[in-house]
Amino acid sequence: HLPILAYKGYNKSGFGITLLTSQSLVLANPETPPSSDIHPMYQKAQQELPKNYFAVYAITDRIARANNLDKKPWRIVVTSNYVVNAYASDTNLLTFEAGLMDQLEGNASALACAIAHEMGHHVKQHLGYGPAKQQQAKLEEIENAEREKLIAEQDAATQAALGVGVAAGAAQVGNQVGGQAGGIIGAIGLLIGGAAQQNAQNIEEIKAKIEQEAEQRYNQRLMEISHSYELEADELGYKYSVKAGFDPNGCVEVMELLGRMPGAQLKNMTHPVPEMRSEKIKALMAKYPPETLKAEGKTILNGKRTPLKYETFSYQIEDGGTRSGLRILPITGSTTDDLQNYLQ
Template identity: 70%
Template sequence: MSKRGKSGNLIGSLLFVSLLFNPLLAFAKPKPKPTPPPVSETPLQKAQKELPKDYFVVYAIVDKIARANGLDNKPWRIVVTPNYTVNAFASDTNLLTFEAGLMDQLEGNASALACAIAHEMGHHVKQHLGYGPAKQEQARKEEIEKAERNKIIAEQDAQTQALIGAGVGTGIATVGQQVGGIGGGLLQLGGALFGGASQQKAKNIEAIKAKIEQEAEINYNKRLMEISQSQELEADETGYIYSVTAGFDPNGCIAVMDVLGRMPGAQSEGSSHPAPEKRTQQINALMAKNPPETLKAKGKTSLTAKPTPLRYEIFNYQREGGGTLSGLKVFPITGTTQDDLNRYLN
């Protein structure tokens, strides 16, 4: 027998002896590897899987800003439109609308988008919208009426008296006779001012009335512009504070202004928004007045105390005047009404 044959027999013999003394080895099955416990998804991971990209990005930012700044006591609604315009706006009740053009222009800069989102949230927090555009406009008209009526009448009174002649009026007009114009009644002039005037002077009177209305409209539009610009600057301030408190880069707000500054007509006179250069100057001043490190530390405390992201759901509803609106509702920290009700039912 060859050496190889002897060697094989020897190995076989040893294996037989081993099995003889350890019979369980011949029948034992390999132990299965333990199954690792399933990895649970975080709420944000779940949202990232469920939501379209733009909606997830805006939701995650709104959620963090709300929890960091104590704005999680109310629901927020988000709409992302396909309109390719560089715009975002606040409307209705806690509704934030972002258009595709803005999302595209701020692509790659989450802090810039966070500042833009916080700006729109600020419009709601500061009650710039009142109870809606219609009532806001009415409130503005009332403010203009109070500020402008007496001034305009007083300025025109001397000229009016000279044209109408003696014995017609007694000085400043009393309120009573409505004059057409802005809103069908921004200005009212007393009957004593125009009553008794001779017919030949009617044209002169109409010219004066037209001049008063024209001046009132100029002042009205100017005042509206001033109010709008003041509100935008206030929303810029809240945008900076809210976004930085939530942990985002303060230079994101500067980046937004850089984008807006490249838009056609950005520097035109008479805009409802201040010039981007002026807004940038204010943001730089805010950085010195409200250091980012201080704001971030404050926000970190709030986020640590409330680590769970806010819940959300898709909503659809019929808008007043027609049309359906779809978007994302972000619930307050208490959850849905049913969630809060359960605390009282159990």
């Protein structure tokens, strides 16, 4: 599928979890005072984190706090692959390819919309509901196809039986009538009976066509499920990023970037075309005015003036390789931090 802001990896064969092989993320140990060109609450993170990780951390933190998505941990992986892509996978894992980071350089609002989009996939549990809906669609189409094949077999058997009966009756009448008229009647009976028998012989071709049509309907339903999830994540991406204070046009600018990718305007199994997504985002701006969303988010952020803590993670994956990145802890902090509230 087109590598455009996806939950990994919904396609015809289902969902999958990408295996990421990367070096462990190591935090810097700053020996110099934090930079003063950014808000004091983020200066420590700016000094400790690599540039790309800092940008994604700060945006994810702000989106999480502004939208009350800070009660669960978020995990971030920034790859070195030059692919214009970001996706949601595993559990609360957000992956951002180097290509996307590069192409959105200098546009924090666009990056925020991309991040919020992927967070939306997790919030709406698309990775959980997607396989269930896919399996349901598959079973329903199989049942429909089997039902249609059974009906076709029954119709063919009925037509064959009727044809043989008509042929026999016409032959008898033809013998009784005799002459030219009787011959015509008998010939008509033979034609009817032969056509019915031929229809029965073609039942395998009919069944094959039924299966082909069922496959087409199934693929269409998969595309509709995937498209609905992408549009739902687009809506949340807009709402979440704007409530966090970012420019709403960032979402449109992401779609403009994706629209410049080769083949982006072709009908796709997993994603609506960027132009259509852009138009829907513009409609969202009218339905949910940015000023209203920003005011709501500002009120929430004023009550949460401390950024979320973070730590690195790295572990072996069952199928091989290592996954490493940054874990953004929930508002309660680490388990040890939370325990302090109970172990007094």
